[in-house]
Amino acid sequence: MKTTISLAATFLVLLALAATGFAQESEVGNLHGSAATGKVLYRRYCVGCHGPEGDGNGENAQWIDPKPRDFTAAVFKCRSTPTGTLPTDQDLFDSVTRGFVTTNMPPWRPITNQNRADLIAYVKTFSARWEKEKPGTPITIPPEPAVTIASILHGREIFQKNDCWKCHGPQGHGDGPSAATLTDSKDNPIRPYNFAAGSRFKCGVSNQDLYRIFMTGLDGTPMPSYADTMQPTDAWDLVHFLRTLQPLHTQEAATWKEWLPAHRQEMKPIGPEGGSGASQ
Amino acid sequence: MKIQRACTATLLATILLRMFGVASAAPGSAPAVTGKVILQGQPMKVKMINMSSEPGCAKLYSTPPTTEDVVVGPGGGLKNVVVYVSAGGPEQIGPPAQPVSVEQKGCWFAPHIVVMQANQEVRVMNEDATTHNIHPLASVNREWNKAQPPGTAPLEETFAREEFISVKYNIHSWMHSYFVVLKTPYYSVSNENGTFSLENLPPGKYTVTAWHEIYGKQTQEVTVSGGETQPLNFIFKAP
Numbered sequence: 001m002k003t004t005i006s007l008a009a010t011f012l013v014l015l016a017l018a019a020t021g022f023a024q025e026s027e028v029g030n031l032h033g034s035a036a037t038g039k040v041l042y043r044r045y046c047v048g049c050h051g052p053e054g055d056g057n058g059e060n061a062q063w064i065d066p067k068p069r070d071f072t073a074a075v076f077k078c079r080s081t082p083t084g085t086l087p088t089d090q091d092l093f094d095s096v097t098r099g100f101v102t103t104n105m106p107p108w109r110p111i112t113n114q115n116r117a118d119l120i121a122y123v124k125t126f127s128a129r130w131e132k133e134k135p136g137t138p139i140t141i142p143p144e145p146a147v148t149i150a151s152i153l154h155g156r157e158i159f160q161k162n163d164c165w166k167c168h169g170p171q172g173h174g175d176g177p178s179a180a181t182l183t184d185s186k187d188n189p190i191r192p193y194n195f196a197a198g199s200r201f202k203c204g205v206s207n208q209d210l211y212r213i214f215m216t217g218l219d220g221t222p223m224p225s226y227a228d229t230m231q232p233t234d235a236w237d238l239v240h241f242l243r244t245l246q247p248l249h250t251q252e253a254a255t256w257k258e259w260l261p262a263h264r265q266e267m268k269p270i271g272p273e274g275g276s277g278a279s280q
Numbered sequence: 281m282k283i284q285r286a287c288t289a290t291l292l293a294t295i296l297l298r299m300f301g302v303a304s305a306a307p308g309s310a311p312a313v314t315g316k317v318i319l320q321g322q323p324m325k326v327k328m329i330n331m332s333s334e335p336g337c338a339k340l341y342s343t344p345p346t347t348e349d350v351v352v353g354p355g356g357g358l359k360n361v362v363v364y365v366s367a368g369g370p371e372q373i374g375p376p377a378q379p380v381s382v383e384q385k386g387c388w389f390a391p392h393i394v395v396m397q398a399n400q401e402v403r404v405m406n407e408d409a410t411t412h413n414i415h416p417l418a419s420v421n422r423e424w425n426k427a428q429p430p431g432t433a434p435l436e437e438t439f440a441r442e443e444f445i446s447v448k449y450n451i452h453s454w455m456h457s458y459f460v461v462l463k464t465p466y467y468s469v470s471n472e473n474g475t476f477s478l479e480n481l482p483p484g485k486y487t488v489t490a491w492h493e494i495y496g497k498q499t500q501e502v503t504v505s506g507g508e509t510q511p512l513n514f515i516f517k518a519p
């Protein structure tokens with residue numbers, strides 16, 4: 001009798017574990033990811049940095065800066081959704097595919113799309129937030145206006161007025177007056193993005209990706225969301241200006257380079273003298 | 281120069297108001313529980329803030345402001361302790377309709393401890409000519425991070441669950457505060473003398489908790505009978 005009861009209890013516990021352990025799934029396009037398969041892949045590819053508990057404390061974590069993401073907090077940098085909300089499955093899938101520039105997280109294109117869909121299903125089992133909440137509604141990005149010198153110049157004003165330079169620096173080199181003091185949500189030092197360093201942004205390469213970054217913010221980092229206060233047209237102008245800070249042959253850079261030589265004298269440098277100090 | 285003086289005067293007035301405006305009793309109502317929070321031992325050193333990266337704010341201060349995590353007054357009175365009814369109080373009291381208003385001025389967040397009820401609105405203003413960002417490191421509630429450029433509308437937010445949330449303002453690393461979200465409407469924040477008072481508490485038996493951002497939590501039981509003021513003191517020990 002006792003054995004029957006304990007057997008039944010064990011069965012129930014196993015049932016409960018099966019139900020809660022791998023309840024998560026993912027939907028990416030027409031791919032369906034399963035956490036059970038994802039767990040096997042995670043143990044092979046991700047556990048070294050992100051750790052068996054998904055808390056970012058893998059055995060390699062001590063050598064890594066910035067630190068691996070802690071999935072138990074369910075706070076993610078690259079989202080199409082507003083600050084404070086969960087990302088979509090597609091957002092997580094894209095992050096794994098893309099990797100994170102200037103970090104140890106590589107692009108995971110070498111594994112299959114199905115593998116990545118399974119992985120994110122498993123990553124979602126590390127936080128109960130995924131059971132209680134739905135992902136946020138992706139922000140809408142209006143069509144991009146034409147690249148003009150007026151747009152770039154206005155974007156430059158937005159860069160000054162919104163104090164982007166305080167962290168990212170007057171030339172976008174990531175060396176503004178606040179840069180050295182920045183810490184992430186776990187109090188680890190973190191550097192602002194250096195636009196002169198290359199072509200990839202934290203969350204993509206396109207103008208839309210850049211627009212999305214300042215409207216959603218990069219949660220878990222000092223980069224805030226400007227969605228509440230920045231008009232879409234201003235945001236697009238800012239995108240066009242930021243492109244001129246990159247060492248790339250873009251339409252923005254060409255437009256800027258053509259215009260600048262004849263107008264250098266009129267330009268007020270970005271920074272404290274640019275008219276946006278604190279209380280006057 | 282005149283403007284600067286006016287600014288300094290406003291700032292001073294604000295500070296003075298804060299100093300004496302804490303938890304004043306409504307006319308005619310006797311505080312149900314009053315007392316003092318004392319810190320024994322050597323408190324953490326108060327550090328001076330260097331605002332040189334933000335000259336527009338730095339010039340508003342004749343002497344540099346200091347950190348607010350441990351502020352000890354005369355007789356060891358510990359400031360910024362949240363004293364609240366953690367058990368025994370009425371469960372079903374909705375949040376007040378009026379928001380808790382706080383402001384960023386002189387690259388400073390005031391007050392340092394912001395107490396709000398669950399689902400009560402908190403309104404954050406930016407009075408400076410510089411962008412601030414408000415970044416509550418919530419875990420029970422949601423962590424978010426929003427920029428507030430100069431001249432923009434107040435930020436209006438609510439937090440649904442009880443939590444002591446450390447708030448960063450990353451652009452200005454010296455700015456730091458706590459959003460304390462409580463279920464109970466009965467709370468008080470100790471002033472620079474360490475004194476607090478819980479008002480309008482109906483007769484009954486309560487658990488009262490005192491929380492400090494560095495020294496943690498303590499609880500005590502207290503019984504309130506009508507018309508009498510019940511004394512209650514907390515002693516924190518600096519390690």
